[in-house]
Amino acid sequence: MAETDRIQLLQGTLDLLVLQTLLFGPRHGHAIATAIEHTSEDVLLVDHGSLYPALQRLEQAGLIASEWGVSEKKRRARFYKLTRAGRARLTAETGKWQKMVRAVSRILQAKEAS
Amino acid sequence: MKLRWRTSSEMDEEIQAHIDCEVQANLDRGMKPEDARAAALRKFGNTTRAKEQAREADPLFWIESITRDLRYSLRNLSRSPGFTVVAVLSMALGIGANSAIFSMADGLLLRPLDVPRAGQIVGVSATAPQYRFGRFSYSEYTVYRDQSRTLAGLLAEENNSFAIQPEENAQARYVWGKLVSGNFFDVLGVQPKLGRSFQPEEDSPAAGEIAVVISDECWQDKFHSDPRAVGARIKLNDQPAVVVGVMPPGFRGTEGFTIPEVYAPLAATPHVSPSNTLLTDPKRRDLVLFGRLKPGLNVEAAQAEFSGLAERVEKPFPQADRQRTALVQSEIKGRLQADPDDVRLILLLLAIAAMVLLLACANVANLLLGRASARVKEMTIRQSVGAGRGRLISQLLTESAVVAGLGAGAGLLLALGAIRYFASIKVASDFPGGFAARLDLRVLAYTLAAAALAVILSGLWPAICATRVDLVSPTKERAPRRARLWGRHAVVTVQTALAAMLLISASLFVKSFLRARAANPGFRVDHVLTASFDPSLVGYSEQRARAFYQELLEQVRMLPGVRNATLGSHIPMGPGSQWDRVTPIGIETTEPLSVMCDSVEPGYFASMATDVVKGRAFDARDRPGAPGAAIINQELARRFWPNADALGRQIQFGVGKRAAVLEVIGIARNGKYQATIDLPAPYIYVSFPQQFRSNMTLFVQTADDPLSLAPTLRREVQSLAPDVPVYGIHSMRETFDAHGLLASRIMAQMVGATGVIGLLLGVAGLYAVVAFGVARGTREIGIRMALGATSGSVLRKVLTSGLKLAIIGGALGVAAALALTRYLREFLDQVNPQDPAAFVGVSILLLVVTLAACWIPARRASRVDPAITLRYE
Numbered sequence: 001m002a003e004t005d006r007i008q009l010l011q012g013t014l015d016l017l018v019l020q021t022l023l024f025g026p027r028h029g030h031a032i033a034t035a036i037e038h039t040s041e042d043v044l045l046v047d048h049g050s051l052y053p054a055l056q057r058l059e060q061a062g063l064i065a066s067e068w069g070v071s072e073k074k075r076r077a078r079f080y081k082l083t084r085a086g087r088a089r090l091t092a093e094t095g096k097w098q099k100m101v102r103a104v105s106r107i108l109q110a111k112e113a114s
Numbered sequence: 115m116k117l118r119w120r121t122s123s124e125m126d127e128e129i130q131a132h133i134d135c136e137v138q139a140n141l142d143r144g145m146k147p148e149d150a151r152a153a154a155l156r157k158f159g160n161t162t163r164a165k166e167q168a169r170e171a172d173p174l175f176w177i178e179s180i181t182r183d184l185r186y187s188l189r190n191l192s193r194s195p196g197f198t199v200v201a202v203l204s205m206a207l208g209i210g211a212n213s214a215i216f217s218m219a220d221g222l223l224l225r226p227l228d229v230p231r232a233g234q235i236v237g238v239s240a241t242a243p244q245y246r247f248g249r250f251s252y253s254e255y256t257v258y259r260d261q262s263r264t265l266a267g268l269l270a271e272e273n274n275s276f277a278i279q280p281e282e283n284a285q286a287r288y289v290w291g292k293l294v295s296g297n298f299f300d301v302l303g304v305q306p307k308l309g310r311s312f313q314p315e316e317d318s319p320a321a322g323e324i325a326v327v328i329s330d331e332c333w334q335d336k337f338h339s340d341p342r343a344v345g346a347r348i349k350l351n352d353q354p355a356v357v358v359g360v361m362p363p364g365f366r367g368t369e370g371f372t373i374p375e376v377y378a379p380l381a382a383t384p385h386v387s388p389s390n391t392l393l394t395d396p397k398r399r400d401l402v403l404f405g406r407l408k409p410g411l412n413v414e415a416a417q418a419e420f421s422g423l424a425e426r427v428e429k430p431f432p433q434a435d436r437q438r439t440a441l442v443q444s445e446i447k448g449r450l451q452a453d454p455d456d457v458r459l460i461l462l463l464l465a466i467a468a469m470v471l472l473l474a475c476a477n478v479a480n481l482l483l484g485r486a487s488a489r490v491k492e493m494t495i496r497q498s499v500g501a502g503r504g505r506l507i508s509q510l511l512t513e514s515a516v517v518a519g520l521g522a523g524a525g526l527l528l529a530l531g532a533i534r535y536f537a538s539i540k541v542a543s544d545f546p547g548g549f550a551a552r553l554d555l556r557v558l559a560y561t562l563a564a565a566a567l568a569v570i571l572s573g574l575w576p577a578i579c580a581t582r583v584d585l586v587s588p589t590k591e592r593a594p595r596r597a598r599l600w601g602r603h604a605v606v607t608v609q610t611a612l613a614a615m616l617l618i619s620a621s622l623f624v625k626s627f628l629r630a631r632a633a634n635p636g637f638r639v640d641h642v643l644t645a646s647f648d649p650s651l652v653g654y655s656e657q658r659a660r661a662f663y664q665e666l667l668e669q670v671r672m673l674p675g676v677r678n679a680t681l682g683s684h685i686p687m688g689p690g691s692q693w694d695r696v697t698p699i700g701i702e703t704t705e706p707l708s709v710m711c712d713s714v715e716p717g718y719f720a721s722m723a724t725d726v727v728k729g730r731a732f733d734a735r736d737r738p739g740a741p742g743a744a745i746i747n748q749e750l751a752r753r754f755w756p757n758a759d760a761l762g763r764q765i766q767f768g769v770g771k772r773a774a775v776l777e778v779i780g781i782a783r784n785g786k787y788q789a790t791i792d793l794p795a796p797y798i799y800v801s802f803p804q805q806f807r808s809n810m811t812l813f814v815q816t817a818d819d820p821l822s823l824a825p826t827l828r829r830e831v832q833s834l835a836p837d838v839p840v841y842g843i844h845s846m847r848e849t850f851d852a853h854g855l856l857a858s859r860i861m862a863q864m865v866g867a868t869g870v871i872g873l874l875l876g877v878a879g880l881y882a883v884v885a886f887g888v889a890r891g892t893r894e895i896g897i898r899m900a901l902g903a904t905s906g907s908v909l910r911k912v913l914t915s916g917l918k919l920a921i922i923g924g925a926l927g928v929a930a931a932l933a934l935t936r937y938l939r940e941f942l943d944q945v946n947p948q949d950p951a952a953f954v955g956v957s958i959l960l961l962v963v964t965l966a967a968c969w970i971p972a973r974r975a976s977r978v979d980p981a982i983t984l985r986y987e
Binding site (some may be wrong): 007028029031034035047048049050051052053055056073075076 | 125127129130131132134135137138139157158159160161163164167168892
């Protein structure tokens with residue numbers, strides 16, 4: 001079941017990145033996508049199509065909230081913002097993620113050294 | 115979790131906004147407008163898929179998917195109206211039969227009392243090793259009532275008949291009601307709709323006028339719905355009384371079948387029936403007790419308390435009462451245990467209804483399997499473009515649910531008709547009451563459960579079969595796979611078997627009913643008019659009542675058109691019966707037996723054509739003061755003296771002070787005493803001059819239509835004793851039809867109806883399979899005919915294929931019926947449960963109907979034009 005594992009991992013990552021992006025204030029979907037791309041210096045390419053299911057999921061989980069607003073280009077758009085639960089989740093997940101990254105890279109480096 | 119359902123238009127708008135932003139960004143980067151849009155769309159990917167996935171993340175997504183499935187199912191079903199109509203009708207019959215029978219069973223036995231928080235009501239009965247559901251004396255009642263801490267209240271009641279005069283000098287009317295403890299209505303928690311219930315002092319020895327609460331029916335019938343009835347001075351059994359309240363319509367108290375018309379306090383007992391020593395005699399145990407548990411307490415707590423209290427009550431029979439105690443049970447449990455015969459009858463009917471549902475499900479499953487073969491192509495395409503099998507199954511089940519839902523709706527209409535019919539059944543009785551069958555939430559819930567079961571039974575397997583498709587082989591029209599055909603054949607076989615079983619039981623019950631109607635029940639049915647009296651209710655002494663009956667007999671016998679007249683205390687197969695304890699003398703071990711008893715005037719046996727097979731009938735010798743005489747029926751003789759002659763033996767009749775020693779002077783032929791479905795029951799006749807009863811029925815044997823004599827009879831009584839109420843003027847034929855045959859008729863109607871439904875459904879299934887086989891096999895038939903098969907041989911082949919299924923199914927059904935019908939023995943009167951005529955008849959009927967059903971598709975097959983079919987392929 002490597003296939004499903006990978007999807008879950010990707011999904012989890014996207015959720016985390018979305019939460020992180022919203023830390024600096026409410027944004028609409030397109031802004032979130034471009035923010036992730038820009039901040040990661042275009043290393044991460046966000047599949048815009050999969051962004052919306054992720055947003056929906058996060059909203060259902062109560063981690064983000066949304067309302068209609070007007071974008072910088074004077075267009076109607078749906079803005080998402082972090083809820084308190086989302087903030088807490090972000091802190092926890094960031095810690096976990098960093099632990100995992102350290103652990104994984106240690107293993108990978110050890111392998112290279114041997 | 116937050117439950118929000120974003121509408122799909124909102125989602126569309128949001129995604130559109132996103133794409134517009136991207137287009138703008140691209141334009142800003144200097145792209146050409148058309149490139150900018152294309153790049154934005156490319157970057158976003160599949161918008162539909164994104165929308166779908168986003169929707170699935172919504173917890174309310176299932177609502178949308180159900181609505182979509184529903185819409186799809188409705189569209190699909192409306193596209194094949196033939197299938198839909200047959201399937202919905204099958205379900206309507208199957209589910210409707212269940213709803214109707216359940217509502218009947220519910221009204222008869224299962225429904226909780228119609229009082230607030232009925233679950234708190236408990237029945238209290240006296241038990242000892244000799245008996246289980248005994249009654250209590252008044253002194254026992256007061257101990258339990260005053261000392262119980264687990265019950266919020268304990269009521270006592272005793273059935274009683276009353277003569278009620280709504281006004282001074284009005285003709286007294288005979289009604290049935292109850293003597294009840296003063297707290298009766300408070301314990302049940304139902305208050306009168308007009309006036310009030312009893313005050314504490316009204317059920318005390320200090321009470322003045324008798325306070326009376328009447329039923330709504332009594333208020334309408336005897337007081338013409340006059341609101342001034344409350345407070346009206348009336349006479350109850352010739353005693354001054356006042357109406358204090360009118361109960362709401364349909365209030366039955368603790369009764370299930372009849373509606374008591376009058377409630378009077380127990381304290382009034384000595385006034386309304388001077389000979390009744392209930393209040394003072396601790397040996398007189400006539401009270402039925404019901405209590406209401408205090409909130410939060412259970413039956414076990416009450417039982418523990420009552421077992422303790424039982425030690426403190428008076429024990430007037432030291433020997434027999436040593437182990438007498440009180441049994442506390444929930445009211446419904448007590449009711450079910452007290453009526454094991456009714457429970458068995460209801461279980462039988464529910465089982466038969468379940469078989470009809472099963473048959474209907476088999477029919478629909480069969481049709482669905484046929485549709486599944488026709489939809490192979492659709493299912494293959496849908497699965498190959500990525501539809502999940504689970505989704506497809508749930509969508510097919512939605513289709514079954516729509517069918518079952520429509521069927522349940524139509525079934526409820528059918529059930530409503532049946533319920534109207536049940537409720538309209540008049541019981542030959544002058545008292546209001548009847549089957550409390552109705553369409554209520556309980557019936558709806560049962561219907562819903564039946565429909566849900568039907569969805570699974572009829573839909574699941576076909577859905578699994580339909581979605582089991584082969585994605586590899588090309589999607590083309592082809593003959594159904596062998597396995598699927600095998601499945602349909604199995605379903606049809608089961609259907610035919612069920613139909614055979616239903617038909618056999620139906621014919622047994624109908625035959626039993628016809629036999630019972632035609633048979634001699636052991637008494638004269640035709641040309642007999644009955645009329646009942648109870649002079650003690652209007653204050654007649656025994657002496658005066660004897661004189662009244664003597665004179666009445668003499669006068670009536672002289673009327674023109676009257677052949678003979680006699681008196682008895684029990685109307686054979688009429689409502690009500692009397693029981694007395696009878697003990698054989700000279701047999702040590704035999705316990706007293708509770709036996710139905712009839713006090714008859716000497717001319718009874720000749721006049722009513724009841725045979726005395728041994729010994730003699732009563733005559734002038736059996737007068738008061740002479741040695742006591744009794745005539746027992748063959749069954750009682752067999753019970754007491756299985757291996758010896760009962761004639762000349764002595765028995766003790768009754769217990770306690772009223773006990774008498776009687777000599778058996780005759781043996782009467784066994785008859786039916788309560789209903790035609792009765793098993794032989796012990797019965798004893800005593801001589802009216804020796805065993806006086808105040809409540810007697812006059813049996814008039816007439817030359818012509820007995821009912822035409824009714825006005826003359828009324829006039830005669832009026833002139834003889836204007837104050838004595840006459841009631842129950844019926845012909846014996848009416849009573850016999852309406853009461854004696856009631857159970858037999860209802861059984862015959864219900865089981866007969868299910869038999870017809872079974873035949874229809876079974877044949878429909880067979881027809882569908884054979885017709886389907888012909889339609890699918892057209893190419894094969896075409897080839898055969900092109901190769902020289904005659905239309906006759908094709909006809910034969912199709913007919914045999916259908917007959918083969920019918921014979922296998924029929925044989926299975928007959929075998930199952932042979933094994934099962936012996937459980938019907940107790941419900942069948944004078945019919946062998948394995949009656950060869952019924953079995954053979956049903957088999958022939960099935961064959962004939964099968965042949966007819968197969969004939970249509972067979973003929974179509976034989977007319978296949980090979981040229982056309984082969985070209986079509």
